[in-house]
Amino acid sequence: MAAAGFLATACEIPTQYEYVRLSDAACTFLADGNIPKAIEVAASGPWSAETGASWLTVTEEAEGIVLAAADNKADSERRTEITIACGQATAHITVIQMAPEHRTNRYRILKTFDMGAVLSKNGRYAAGNVKTVRTDDVWENRPTVIDIETDEWIQFGPLPDDLYCIEVPFAVSDEGTVFFYDSNTNGCIGFDISGNAFTPKAPAGQTTIPQVQSISADGRIWVGWGHQPGNLYQPIRWIDGEPEILPVPPLNFRDAPYVTGVTVRGCSADGSVIYGSTWDNLDFGMLYWKDGKVDWVGSDVRETQTVQIDNGIGETIDYRLVNGMIATAEYTKISPNGRWIAGAYRTEKLAGNDIARTQYPAFFNTETGKTTIVTDFGEGYASHATDDGLGIILLGTFLPSSGIVYDIEHQVSLGSVEEWVSDNYGIVIPTGYITYITPDRSRLMGNVLESTAVGTRVVSWYVAPPLEK
Missing domain, CATH: 2.60.40.10 (Immunoglobulins)
Structure with a gap:
């Protein structure tokens, strides 16, 4: 025992x-x-x-x-x-x-920018905002443009929040014009390379300050959106500072009257191809403008179906399901030459009285009108594409932290973002994803997620050629 x-x-x-x-x-x-x-x-x-x-x-x-x-x-x-x-x-x-910089590519992580950074179309400039607090608890902003050819930081300000409450950087051009979101006005504020501040001109009939979301390489064409009376979003293109409202489809993504309207998010390097989306509830239906016409991105795979659902008060109503390409508020989903537009292909089906949704990375060719849907890696979306058909795929649908480089034409993975950057630029980067690659592939920008005491924030980085001696 x-x-x-x-x-x-x-x-x-x-x-x-x-x-x-x-x-x-x-x-x-x-x-x-x-x-x-x-x-x-x-x-x-x-x-x-x-x-x-x-x-x-x-x-x-x-x-x-x-x-x-x-x-x-x-x-x-x-x-x-x-x-x-x-x-x-x-x-x-x-x-x-790394070896001394005159022999290797440069890697810069921009932790001092409080809400990420943007890169100009040909990679001449990067831009972001440095926000600090004074001893009297007044927040100040220093909009910053980085000359990537020299590593020089060009800063404006300090500008107190009550003057311009600068947050997200929208776009910077290759001649140094930069636009930021100004939460004081819910519009944007622009700065030229000398630090002179200005706001974009609103189209006739609009009384609020518009938002410029993307700029052509030469700075002549801006694209974005504003509010018409009644608070409906309207897509805008500016040429040499003069605005025009872009056409939209007669009905929204669900073939119904618009609820909130249409926004523009980005454009090609020459400004000839523009993309955006509807902004009606869960729609985010992706649109593009080319040769004076507007159409749905992924129109070749777009499908609609009317079903009946309970509206929550015991009534049966018609609801339009849509399978099609969607996009949220990202500014670099188009290749520099406008050939490729990256996004997500979302499907919807009735599950009881609920709508079951899935979304996969997808790439639309604006020249052939054909869509490539990528299901090999599970749900996610595509953040960017290069002129020659390399796509950046983000894994997951909420705060993705890693990405894959994908050959769209041959439908094959080229490895993780970290592997691809190491193979092509000789640099080891943290786990993250790429947001933009210049036409000659000499410069690229990406993001990495960083945990802080107040939550997760996005930190931008860029890779550029060695500095000349």
């Missing part, structure tokens, strides 16, 4: 699992001028860190490790691996230090 009791007690001893979890599995240092990088470590017990590189200092702290890299004076990049061990469990961190 004693032996049996001992056996029962022994069998109740829980299994001890050993683990090591890291906040990052890879990081990149510049050749010089680096600040230390912290990586969080969570482990099942005491842990230790080891590296075999003399140029990398690893300091163990309570919540993780801090990495410090000595300046790289060699002609090439260098790599090492850190091993974190806890008992039998291990995890590894790949560390890369």
Whole structure:
């Protein structure tokens, strides 16, 4: 009996699992001028860190490790691996230090911009806003244009929030004109490269300040939207500062009268092809304008069906289901030459008295009128496409944090964004996605999600050629 009791007690001893979890599995240092990088470590017990590189200092702290890299004076990049061990469990961190910048592409992460950044069509300028608070609790803005050819930061201000409450950057042109959202007016505020502020002219009959969402490379054509009397959104194109209202289909995405109207979000580098969407409840039906005509993006795969549903008060009403391409408020879903428009193909079907929706990345060819729907990676949407048919696919439908580079014509994955950037630019970037690639592919911009004390924010980054000596 004693032996049996001992056996029962022994069998109740829980299994001890050993683990090591890291906040990052890879990081990149510049050749010089680096600040230390912290990586969080969570482990099942005491842990230790080891590296075999003399140029990398690893300091163990309570919540993780801090990495410090000595300046790289060699002609090439260098790599090492850190091993974190806890008992039998291990995890590894790949560390890369780039060669001096006159030999390698540049990678810049723009954490000082509070709401992301934008890149001009040919990649001459990037732009964003730096928001800080004074000792008297007044918030100030410093709209910033970065000359990517020289790395010079051109800042305007400081401008207090009660003058311009600057938030999201909309667009910057290759001659340095930049537009931001101004929440004081629910319109936008523009700055030229000298820092002179201005607002876009409203079409006749509109009394509010419009929003310019995208600019052609030469700065002559702007596209966006404004409010007509009655608060209906209207799509607008400006040529040399003069606005005109663009045509819209007679009925909205569900073949019904418009509820909220139509917005414009982006345009090709020369301004000849424009895209936008309806903004009626859950519609977001994607539109494009080309050669003076307007049509639905993905018109070749658009289908409608009328079903009957309960309206919540015991009445049966007709409801129009639509399978078609949709887009929300993104500004870079078009290739620079206007050939490709990226978005999501959404399907709807009746499930009881509810509507079941799925959406997949999709690309529409404005020259052939054909749509490519990508179902290989599950639900998601497409954020951008290049002139030669490389598409950027985002995984997931809410705050996506990773992406895939996709050959649209051959319908094949070229790997994750991180793999593709590493293969083509020789740089290791954090997990994220690309928002824009210039026509010559020499410069690109993307986003990464960053957790903060007040929630998740989007941080932009860009890759550009080496600085000339």
